[in-house]
Amino acid sequence: MNVTLMINGLETHARFNDQEVEALHKPLLRQLAEKQKQLQRRLVVFLAAPPGTGKSTLAAFWEYLMVQDSSLPVLQALPMDGFHHYNDYLLANNLKQHKGAPHTFNVQKLTDALRTLHQPESEWPQYDRNLHDPVENAIAVKAPIVVVEGNWLLLNQPEWQPLRALCDFSVFISAPPERLSERLIGRKMRGGLSRQQAEEFFRVTDGENVRRVLEQSQPADMLLCMDEQGGYHQN
DSSP: OEEEEEETTEEEEEEOOHHHIIIIIHHHHHHHHHHHHHHTSOEEEEEEOOTTSOHHHHHHHHHHHHHHOTTSOOEEEEESGGGBOOHHHHHHTTOGGGBTBGGGBOHHHHHHHHHHTTSSSEEEEEEETTTTEEEEEEEEEOOSEEEEEESSTTBOSTTTGGGGGGOSEEEEEEOOHHHHHHHHHHHHHHTTOOHHHHHHHIIIIIHHHHHHHHHHBOOOSEEEEEOTTSOEEEO
């Protein structure tokens, strides 16, 4: 299945294996729809994963599948990037070079926003790739099912642990670090970096984030594994 998805305001072309869609993704979405029906309120799902696993694309694909099936409730993907501290804060605290690490996010702001998701309507910040800063209240949250996606949602550290109680169902994507390293290095090279620059960025930033997410995340309700082709299967 070839699809065109909107991710952070940009068109992204993605391909998903038809068998995987029928055996994994559609059954999962029906399961989420049933949970939402039982709760009779908005269902909050966490999709946590290390960089390079395609979690933003996957969340957008689930959103797409829900639209295609009129029998299922609407799903809305909510990225965690809008909870970065502002650049002024990062610069003042010598954190700019670590942007994306757990301590560069405003966890209290994220906690407060997650609590509002059980209200009929709420608002969510979005990270602006041109400003390189969050834009407050940029996303109107109205869907009965929301998938909050990010690296650190299940991080097993005191400041982050309470988030787990604010979701109704959690999914974690795992993959071997060496597989993710090639994907992330390739992504930076496509963005204009040389191979040497991309490898250095992975060594300093992405590689450490991959390791921490894989080693320090709390168990999820569902574990997905990413294969060599970028597909997913349930473990």
